[in-house]
Amino acid sequence: MTLTLTLTVNGERREVPLDDARPTLLDVLRERIGLTGTKKGCDRGQCGACTVLVDGRRMNACLTLAMSVDGAEITTIEGLAENGALHPVQAAFVENDAFQCGFCTPGQIMSAVGLIAEGEAGDDPERIREGMSGNLCRCAAYPGIAKAVADAQKRLADNERKSA
Amino acid sequence: MNLFDYVRPTSVAEAVTAAASADAAYLAGGTNLLDLMKGGVRHPGRLVDITKLPGLDAVETLADGSIRIGALVKNADLARDPTLLAAAPAVAEALLSGASAQLRNAASVGGNVMQRTRCAYFYDPESACNRREPGSGCDARGGDTRGQAILGWSDACIATHPSDFCVPLAALDAVVEVAGVDGSRDLAFDALHNLPGDDPSDETALRPGELITAIRLPAEVRRFAPNARYLKVRERTSYAFALVSAAAALDIADGVVSEARLTLGAVAAKPWRAHAAETALVGRPVTAETAREAAEAALADARPSGDNADKIVLATRVLARAITLAAAGTPERMPALPGSVFAAVPAQTATGAIHG
Numbered sequence: 001m002t003l004t005l006t007l008t009v010n011g012e013r014r015e016v017p018l019d020d021a022r023p024t025l026l027d028v029l030r031e032r033i034g035l036t037g038t039k040k041g042c043d044r045g046q047c048g049a050c051t052v053l054v055d056g057r058r059m060n061a062c063l064t065l066a067m068s069v070d071g072a073e074i075t076t077i078e079g080l081a082e083n084g085a086l087h088p089v090q091a092a093f094v095e096n097d098a099f100q101c102g103f104c105t106p107g108q109i110m111s112a113v114g115l116i117a118e119g120e121a122g123d124d125p126e127r128i129r130e131g132m133s134g135n136l137c138r139c140a141a142y143p144g145i146a147k148a149v150a151d152a153q154k155r156l157a158d159n160e161r162k163s164a
Numbered sequence: 165m166n167l168f169d170y171v172r173p174t175s176v177a178e179a180v181t182a183a184a185s186a187d188a189a190y191l192a193g194g195t196n197l198l199d200l201m202k203g204g205v206r207h208p209g210r211l212v213d214i215t216k217l218p219g220l221d222a223v224e225t226l227a228d229g230s231i232r233i234g235a236l237v238k239n240a241d242l243a244r245d246p247t248l249l250a251a252a253p254a255v256a257e258a259l260l261s262g263a264s265a266q267l268r269n270a271a272s273v274g275g276n277v278m279q280r281t282r283c284a285y286f287y288d289p290e291s292a293c294n295r296r297e298p299g300s301g302c303d304a305r306g307g308d309t310r311g312q313a314i315l316g317w318s319d320a321c322i323a324t325h326p327s328d329f330c331v332p333l334a335a336l337d338a339v340v341e342v343a344g345v346d347g348s349r350d351l352a353f354d355a356l357h358n359l360p361g362d363d364p365s366d367e368t369a370l371r372p373g374e375l376i377t378a379i380r381l382p383a384e385v386r387r388f389a390p391n392a393r394y395l396k397v398r399e400r401t402s403y404a405f406a407l408v409s410a411a412a413a414l415d416i417a418d419g420v421v422s423e424a425r426l427t428l429g430a431v432a433a434k435p436w437r438a439h440a441a442e443t444a445l446v447g448r449p450v451t452a453e454t455a456r457e458a459a460e461a462a463l464a465d466a467r468p469s470g471d472n473a474d475k476i477v478l479a480t481r482v483l484a485r486a487i488t489l490a491a492a493g494t495p496e497r498m499p500a501l502p503g504s505v506f507a508a509v510p511a512q513t514a515t516g517a518i519h520g
Contacts, residue, residue, distance in 0.1 A: 044202060048264065060266045
């Protein structure tokens with residue numbers, strides 16, 4: 001059985017032949033497309049290191065069977081920066097020292113982008129922490145992460161106001 | 165993960181036909197199924213991917229006022245749906261207290277209801293488990309029983325149902341719409357999950373190959389909307405399964421409870437509707453005392469399945485507090501920590517007495 005998986009990854013259309021339907025979205029991104037920014041932590045949906053956007057919504061790529069999102073638009077950490085300029089969430093993570101070892105960071109940033117798009121947390125630290133609870137950081141950089149998300153949220157809202 | 169046949173039907177009729185073989189499994193969000201397959205707990209020979217089935221992803225109000233939730237509606241979308249929030253806020257609070265934002269974006273309504281127990285012995289293929297492998301025994305007995313049942317358990321199995329969403333659904337008399345090769349039927353939500361009895365592997369009232377297509381909430385659930393809460397105790401602030409949870413929905417007239425809907429979660433193999441507690445509350449005002457008496461009635465038949473007698477005390481307190489919170493009124497905005505015991509307590513109940 002050969003299957004063809006079609007994805008648009010960071011704006012680029014990809015056709016990936018699969019021997020069978022077992023690969024997860026995470027394995028396809030890392031092993032077949034070569035985008036290793038998305039990390040494999042627990043591989044069981046418990047740590048959030050594999051967070052990507054599927055049609056604009058944050059999801060755990062490790063628990064997503066690739067064929068089940070056939071035709072979807074995927075955004076990974078590699079797709080955030082534009083023309084060499086960091087995405088506001090990436091910049092806020094740098095400015096707020098929101099990491100130590102950095103392994104969970106791509107997942108944290110993708111989750112933060114998803115959270116901000118959901119538009120429900122605002123700058124309420126408790127809502128931000130709850131909204132980011134699906135992303136573990138074993139270095140415990142949580143204070144910096146929560147601050148970075150609040151900063152990025154404010155920056156994006158300001159940008160929107162300016163362009164409105 | 166084992167090799168499996170993968171099919172993607174385009175209609176419910178095609179799906180139920182494709183799932184007719186004994187080792188087929190439906191795939192929606194996959195958040196539980198893939199985890200079980202990676203762990204070697206489940207080995208389906210065929211996955212029937214229902215994610216592209218049309219017509220199952222809407223929340224609609226039917227002519228009789230009931231609310232029909234398509235089985236493929238994502239947990240996150242349902243929790244934000246204005247119709248649901250207005251009619252059954254405790255359902256939204258329960259949904260948002262469960263899992264993480266990423267998982268709620270993937271997990272479907274039908275999949276949440278059909279998720280398997282998180283009993284560690286069920287998840288470990290090396291352990292004896294009558295639920296996973298009938299007749300093999302139960303290593304949970306005499307093992308770590310903190311997460312295990314205190315109601316409705318049997319010698320064969322002491323596992324609990326992990327869903328938050330199911331707890332208010334049971335309280336609100338939800339109806340499950342099911343499709344099979346022989347047609348469609350309705351099932352009372354309370355009749356969906358089985359207690360373990362002698363054969364805990366027989367987990368639901370669904371026949372082999374049957375597919376949940378929708379869940380309906382009766383029109384009358386709106387009566388409870390002003391006084392409906394979900395409360396959940398877990399081992400960390402967020403992103404953990406319940407040790408004990410409770411849904412409380414009250415219809416209060418002139419300061420007196422005219423009808424109560426009370427269900428406990430994570431205490432049995434199914435959401436545990438507490439009819440005795442409901443009866444105990446009717447005709448009385450909600451006070452610290454009446455809430456505690458009702459909660460004690462709910463746990464009257466509870467017995468530890470191991471070293472977990474503390475859960476009986478915990479469940480009594482959680483239900484009493486859920487009743488008190490519901491009586492204080494549904495919050496206008498979803499709390500920052502939905503369902504959490506750490507969420508701010510309304511001023512009129514902040515006496516300490518709510519802990520029973």
